[in-house]
Amino acid sequence: MNRGRTAPVAVGVVGAAGAVGRAVLEELLRLGVGPVRAAVRRPHRRALPAGVELWSEPVDVTDARALAAFCAECQVVVNATGPVRAVGHRVAEAALASGADLVDVNDTAELPEPPSYARLLRWRTVVIGAGLMPGxxxxxxxxxxxxxxxxxxxxxxxxxxxxxxxxxxxxxxxxxxxxxxxxxxxxxxxxxxxxxxxxxxxxxxxxxxxxxxxxxxxxxxxxxxxxxxxxxxxxxxxxxxxxxxxxxxxxxxxxxxxxxxxxxxxxxxxxxxxxxxxxxxxxxxxxxxxxxxxxxxxxxxxxxSSALTGSAAAHAALTLLDGELPPGQRHFADLPDPGRIVRRIAHGPxxxxxxxxxxxxxxxxxxxxxx
CATH class of the missing domain: 3.30.360.10 (Dihydrodipicolinate Reductase; domain 2)
Structure with missing residues (x-):
């Protein structure tokens, strides 16, 4: 939840051209969330869903400058890239530094190196492991x-x-x-x-x-x-x-x-x-x-599996947009009121x-x- 801050983009999705990222976009649009912005590493032959704003520059998770520029106007950023040990904390660090909350389909808590963004969790909210398994x-x-x-x-x-x-x-x-x-x-x-x-x-x-x-x-x-x-x-x-x-x-x-x-x-x-x-x-x-x-x-x-992972991540983003979670980091599997969240996901395709x-x-x- 972004207290005292209004961002023109509700959700930005990093890794939007992949199977999981595309599923996140489709579920967000079905839920009526918008505007939704998509970041891709390279041009993709398959068009993104109608209604999604494609970021004009390529975004590679190893490019801190490109990540920061993409996250700057987002209220929530969803990381749909992997594998977790290659991506690490990069997307989270860029999102939180820009003032956005974060949803990550990966369980970054399993990484050997600690995140550098711990101090930002006094104001920002992070949901990790927001996929099928984990999630x-x-x-x-x-x-x-x-x-x-x-x-x-x-x-x-x-x-x-x-x-x-x-x-x-x-x-x-x-x-x-x-x-x-x-x-x-x-x-x-x-x-x-x-x-x-x-x-x-x-x-x-x-x-x-x-x-x-x-x-x-x-x-x-x-x-x-x-x-x-x-x-x-x-x-x-x-x-x-x-x-x-x-x-x-x-x-x-x-x-x-x-x-x-x-x-x-x-x-x-x-x-x-x-x-x-x-x-x-x-x-x-x-x-x-x-x-x-x-x-x-x-x-x-x-x-x-990709569709279910994308759906879980989209609903985690919706939870953040609705202001349902306090600042800090938690796993998707630990979210409160699991029955309500699962039933909401179950209404999706x-x-x-x-x-x-x-x-x-x-x-x-x-x-x-x-x-």
């Missing part, structure tokens, strides 16, 4: 009515995935996490701590609401740990799910781990290409399921269905092809 997947368990108590209780199982296209930046972020120490892959949260190697990768399995056979990779991210702590859960099992054969083959090839550096770059390029191969002749889909103690749950089905269940997910199987 919407971490917000959804809040709809299950889980309440933290003095003791740990309950087991939450979350499956996030489907048949996506991983753009190069998203593929790099995913493979970069596979290369990191810390036990995210095959780990479970149990009894208040991370237990490494407790779960196995499940191949060729069938899950409720996921059409066909899938691969489920236990993937205990910091967002999952945050959900466990916030809700006082005894156990959290968090899986990333892939539905394509080519994607599964790439992940199997690197299941022993990766060496940080060029190996990650090569693996990310392979993963991005594999997701396109799996999509040949098939529509993308995305599913998030949350189940508490095997007795109640939630299902969200969507059109595409990126979501096909949102369903709360008072029974186990397996009691309502989805036939293959229904998505």
């Amino acid at each position: 919407l997947a971490g917000l959804l368990p809040g709809l299950l009515g889980i309440r933290a108590s003095n003791g740990l209780h309950g087991t939450l199982t979350v499956h996030v995935g489907g048949l996506p296209h991983f753009p190069p930046a998203a593929a790099r972020d995913f493979m970069d996490r596979l290369a990191r120490p810390g036990g995210e892959v095959t780990a479970v949260w149990r009894g208040g701590r991370r237990v490494s190697g407790a779960l196995a990768v499940e191949r060729g399995i069938r899950l409720p609401y996921f059409p066909g056979a899938v691969t489920a990779i236990p993937y205990l991210t910091e967002e999952a740990v945050g959900v466990a702590r916030r809700c006082g859960l005894d156990e959290v099992r968090w899986y990333t799910v892939f539905g394509g054969d080519a994607t599964r083959a790439v992940l199997d090839r690197y299941r022993a781990g990766l060496t940080p550096g060029p190996a990650v770059e090569m693996a990310a390029a392979e993963l991005s290409r594999a997701t396109l191969t799996d999509l040949a002749g098939r529509p993308p889909y995305q599913v998030v399921t949350c189940e508490l103690d095997g007795r109640s749950g939630l299902v969200l089905t969507g059109t595409d 990126a979501v096909r269905e949102l369903r709360l269940l008072d029974r186990p997910l397996a009691d309502l199987p989805v036939e293959e092809g229904i998505l």
Whole structure:
């Protein structure tokens, strides 16, 4: 929220030509937000949505001058670029220095270097991790009515995935996490701590609401740990799910781990290409399921991971424009009143269905092809 300041541009989107950036623009326009300004690194053959103002100069996140000029007249800036370790805090620093609030689809809290903008958070507001995962997947368990108590209780199982296209930046972020120490892959949260190697990768399995056979990779991210702590859960099992054969083959090839550096770059390029191969002749889909103690749950089905990420970021920007958050930095998954935010997102075209269940997910199987 920009106290005492009026900016002629409501929202500026950095990385607007990418799949996520375009989805942010489309959802902002659908919500009636405007004016909306778009920054691109280079001219793009595909025109931006009608009603968007294209910034006249190219904007590369490594060009501090160009970033500052773009952000100068914006009330809120959305960073839709990645990967997070390449972009770092650059967009946030430029936006906040110009007097804008910020939404970032990346979780910049995982970066090793601290941000230089901490003093500006006395006046400015930043929402990070405003995508699908991190972001919407971490917000959804809040709809299950889980309440933290003095003791740990309950087991939450979350499956996030489907048949996506991983753009190069998203593929790099995913493979970069596979290369990191810390036990995210095959780990479970149990009894208040991370237990490494407790779960196995499940191949060729069938899950409720996921059409066909899938691969489920236990993937205990910091967002999952945050959900466990916030809700006082005894156990959290968090899986990333892939539905394509080519994607599964790439992940199997690197299941022993990766060496940080060029190996990650090569693996990310392979993963991005594999997701396109799996999509040949098939529509993308995305599913998030949350189940508490095997007795109640939630299902969200969507059109595409980029569309859901863009929708989450757009609604985070709307929250800032409406002045609903105090100054400071917080994760999208920690936003107040998650039910209202999710229901608002569910009215958009990126979501096909949102369903709360008072029974186990397996009691309502989805036939293959229904998505």
